Amino acid sequence: MSQLPELKIGKHQPLYPVIQGGMGVAISGPNLAGHVARCGGVGTIASVGLACNSPHYNGRNYFEANQLAVKEGIQEARKIAGPKGVIAVNCMVALTDYDRHVKSACEGGVDVIISGAGLPLRLPEYAKEYPDVALVPIVSTVKAASLISRRWEKTYGRLPDGFVVETPKYAGGHLGVTKMDQVDDDEFSLEKVVPELVEFVEKEMGKDVPVIAAGGIWDRKDMERAFGLGAKGVQMGTRFACTFEGDASERFKQAYIDAREEDVVIIQSPAGLPGRALRSPFIDQYLKGHVESKPCIANCLTHCRYKTERETFCIAQALIDAYRGNWEEGLFFCGSNVTKVEKMEHVEDIMKELFPE
Template identity: 45%
Template sequence: MAMPPLTIGDLSVPVPIIQGGMGVGISLSGLAAAVANAGGIGIIATADIGWDEPDFKKNFREANKRALRRHIRKARSLTKGVLGVNIMVALTNYDDMVEVSVEEGVDLIISGAGLPLGLPKLMEGKVAPKLLPIVSSGRATQIICKKWKQRGRLPDAVVVEGPLAGGHLGFKPEQVDEPAHTLEQLIPEVIAAVQPFADAAGAPIPVIAAGGIYTGADICRFLRMGAAGVQMGTRFVATHECDAAPEFKQAYLDAKESDMALIKSPVGLPGRAIRNPFLDEVDQGGRKPKACLYRCVHGCDFRNAPFCISEALISATQGKVANGLVFAGHNAYRVDKIISVQELVQELVREYDEVCGQ
């Protein structure tokens, strides 16, 4: 049995996989275009996307707008497939990133790290792109749907991210290991939450499973639970086309299960990363910032922050991983080789067929 296509409104892709948006130089035009060419949905992450622009520190907003425009156009030149962007609600330049994404004609916007309640207001008078909020509970889904409906809009699909995801998590630290918050529990909860809104609108609202999905068998399991597709980030880091430095990818290859760590992010959310000398130094209080150069995220008070999130992620994406933060999903320690995006997708399809074809 072949994987079913993923259909979101009038968009359809043959492989029901959305590549996760991994910020600060990990998923840019190179990776997004490769995933789109392989039949999935490629995502450009907007967080600090202008980190390599010469005026990034002096002109944060304009540097990021310029870089996002450049990467969307580059990805478009490399693929005819479906492309989207991931925009964190916590970003101080959120509105800028939405504006540029709409102007450049991306196919969809995925938005989490907070509830994107104001996103439809930024989209007034526009039908495209498709809007996909990231949620971590049925309650959050209902809040978003009710709020958006007041603006005459509903989510075109919903991404449900469980606690095994990499990067920032939408859970309190004590919730991460609770059985009630596993992705297996969340999927039916969110499907039930969107159903009344979908019924009233007379159009489906697909639910996308995310967080800890690693194999084709995992994809089969969540599609059987009613998910329309999956979002995967960690697996795509370990590809030749991933935009991160080779040293960043090597950190995944070298990681052991005991290295997978939950941290307290300056953003105010727990985060999942690979334990390294940088995090050891953070634990000892040796990385407290003396000033804020970027003002990149809401809720970050540098006076009380354990480290500067931008500096840490930029160092990692440059390849200085011992001196930076390496975000990764719980299953990153299972990565044992770097392959092409096409090979990875073929492997996932084959694994899916072995389980779902029975």
């Protein structure tokens, strides 16, 4: 076994160098995040769409209910994680109320904010009253990391506390690139981007800013490969989604267990970005060019082709249906490793397998 790197994100250091990826809507909620943090990783709540599972939501107050759900989710995760657990919230830049997601997470006492689905150029502004909250952008290229760093330093006098590099080749959900032909492009592979970003970070920011590799990480071998590229940590989503502690419905998890290679497809999502998902009956119809959508839930995305052109579908509704286990009408986002899911696992058992020492 090679020696593990220490993952220090701002003032926060988990026992193990692994972050559980943020998976929305509500797939990585407080229960999953709390258990991952309790077992020594960084547990991540996805802030998007939490309102839909909240007692505060009455069908008309989506944005206000979501703010409360984010704060309460962090408190719930903390109770499970204990005082030493590191809790993160994943906030998507593409949301119309992105600033409120960040502020709610900070007010709720989060340790780390991880932010992608766009460039989080104003993230420090929204978190400025909470200097101990670590801020970690998700990037696909060194160019994006450089742009964010320069803007943050010039405008806010601070630098990112780490970077998550997500490769579209294997990641789940929205893939961090804008064009379909970029998904399999080696220019966006971890093998290319991680060493380049490590070099950039060490030159521009010093060795204390970790690069975290994401996309296609499943076992210890995958982790060690990422560490060999210079990453100080890894982010894993798909494997944690299908755990007993995962917040999704049993039917959602069964869809992962049943998935074969031919069931995994790349779609153009309503947000205008490629995404990796299972070919549910709903997505099968969408790929064939005809789909009936449920009505827009809340004007939640800054760029949404369903809202502006009545094309595609309401992604929030489809993701909520998946979370609740509606196989016929749901959008089941997944990583390429979904075909390796054979059974439900406990978070603790995954962590013991990854870190037997």
